[in-house]
Amino acid sequence: MNKQVTTQGPWTTTKKRYRSNLWSPRRFDLRRPDTTVVNAASYLFFLSCVLLFCTSAYASDISLHGFMQGNYSAGVAASNPQGGDFKLAEERLQLKLDATADPFHLFIKADGWYDHIGQKWGSELREGYIDYTAGKWDARLGRQVITWGVGDLVFINDVFPKDYEAFFSGRPLEYLKKGVDGAKIGLYPGFASFELVAIPLFTPNHFPDSQRFWMFDPLSGNGPGITNRETVKPAATIENTEIALRAYRDIAGFDASLYYYRGFFRQPSMLPDNMTMPTKLTLSYPKLSVYGASLQGKALDGVLSLEAGHYDSRQDRNGTDPMVPNSQTRFLLCYQRQLWEDFTVSFQYYAAYMHDYRPYMKNLPSGFPQERHLHDLVSIRLTQFLMHQTLRLSWFSFWGPSDSDYLLNPEIKYNFSDHVWAALGGMVFGGDKSWSQFGQLDKNDNVYLQVRYEF
């Protein structure tokens, strides 16, 4: 038996990466999804929409905004796996086009950039959709960012795609969220409000690039590792269309929501072709359903939030398949309070409870790191504004009591004028175990700079 696999096999990887909602450890290279074709099609579609809108005599209102941004991040703990010290070095232009011709509204947000590390130009349609608004309902069609739930960088019912590399390498927070390609319908009958989302084209999460980030990868260990990896995304079929529902209303002064999702894990599971001597890995996205609820309101002189969700792992309901994550119940408690002028503190406690723990233990091959029954995470955020809210000092940190790992993110942001701001911050990771969520990122500590001219 291959020693690397025996001691740190892919099975643990599969379980381990599933344990946290923020981001779970990855021990394998994830190829970027091939979105070129979709992108090209989207561009053409939206370009034609823009032309249509711009030439339309009905377009009553068109506006163009955006920014130019420099974003740099330098590793301070170690050079990158592929060499070089910069995790990020790029200049970027974003254009946002808004056009309204009642009852329609068009919005396009597109980025173009030059990446100094890869030495190449890139572009992306961040968002691009058309809204239709009626009295008691509305619809949004196209690429759109959807944010659900009440967590701060902790996601239970926000089942939509994230870009963790963006967050860990010091991009502005908005780059943590990725758009989904789908349709959203809003219904407002009065007694409650509803959001219905259908996503025919699957978008996985984006995890740190193995060339720029050190991560725990048992299969590349001391040798070249298994380079033969294939990613299989859910095919764009009717039955694979992801469905997400949210119902919300006020209950006794609290904002209450119920959630339902039927789709897929956005973090892949790994299937080796051979359990003992794997030569090829297939990465696929297991089926998932989520049932959840949240409450947010004023309490104890601050804002109190509660959220919970049951993750039904539909391909491993009895917890015996070591390749597929077990079902879980996740819970979040959050309290935010202003202590003095322009100073706010918020505290979060998050826990994920694994179901069918006994079958999991029984099927876990011996010698593998063993996931805990309950994985928890504590976060603190401190924000102080100064100088008429033009200077912002902030601190955000995660600490995992169950794995003794942490993430620290201090940042200072200053608005030089109404158009120019800059932020300087740091990302520090660590922990006792080299395979834990933040512990494996230990060598990726970085200092980042964001400078933006907004117009």
Place this chain on the structure above:
Amino acid sequence: MKKTLIIVFAIAVSAALCGISLAVTPDEVMKKSQAAFLYPGKDFKARVMMKLISKGGQERVREMTMLRKNYGESGGDQKYFIYFFQPADVKDMTFMVYKYPGRDADRWLFVPAISMVRRIAAKDKHSSFVGSDFTYEDVSGRSLAEDTHGIIKEEKTGGKDSYVVKSTPKAGDMDYSYKMSWIDKSTFLPLKEEYYDKRGELYKVFTAIEVKDIKGFPTITKRSMKNLQSGHLTEVSYSRADYGIGIDDSLFSERFLKQPPKKWTE
């Protein structure tokens, strides 16, 4: 008979005197002022231009549309909806407040960059409104019962007959120890306010620069707040101010926070 008449006359006179004295009680003046300043009309809309001017003269601009709707009597609940045009980094942000007399308001903020609606924990008394010299309380008002009011004198301010009212917070958690207000006797709008710090020194001055009649409601369309200690100044001007425009209750909802209707924000 004569005695009865005298008694009736005495009662009438004292009643009249009471009536007169009631009309000029400081609490009554402040109540009328609150109604004229913060509650006129069933609803209200204005394009608000806020200039934040530093001691060195650097200007920053906050431009927004503010919509307000009253629920119940003057001094009762209100809802606010604010849409930001400027600066660029907050463009398209929306902000919603449910204000209740006597307790902290509910506040929601929509951040378009990540399409997120969040409640925010901020205290009316100690929070600067968008970094200006105005606090939330200065913008949406303060419960009258939180202060004791006394009419110190009556004098002319800017050619207007005014009551000069001293308001002292009952609780000691305020940044100022007392406030002097010059209330116009005819419109009951505050023409000037002076805030004194804990040492009794003047540190903040509110000035009504321009008052216009809009649909029969005298409205302060230009105002300023100057911090004498920091030298920072905030100037606010209203344009396209209007009352009774029929704002629907549904505007004050998560739906429209996320998709602010042009009809109301423009």
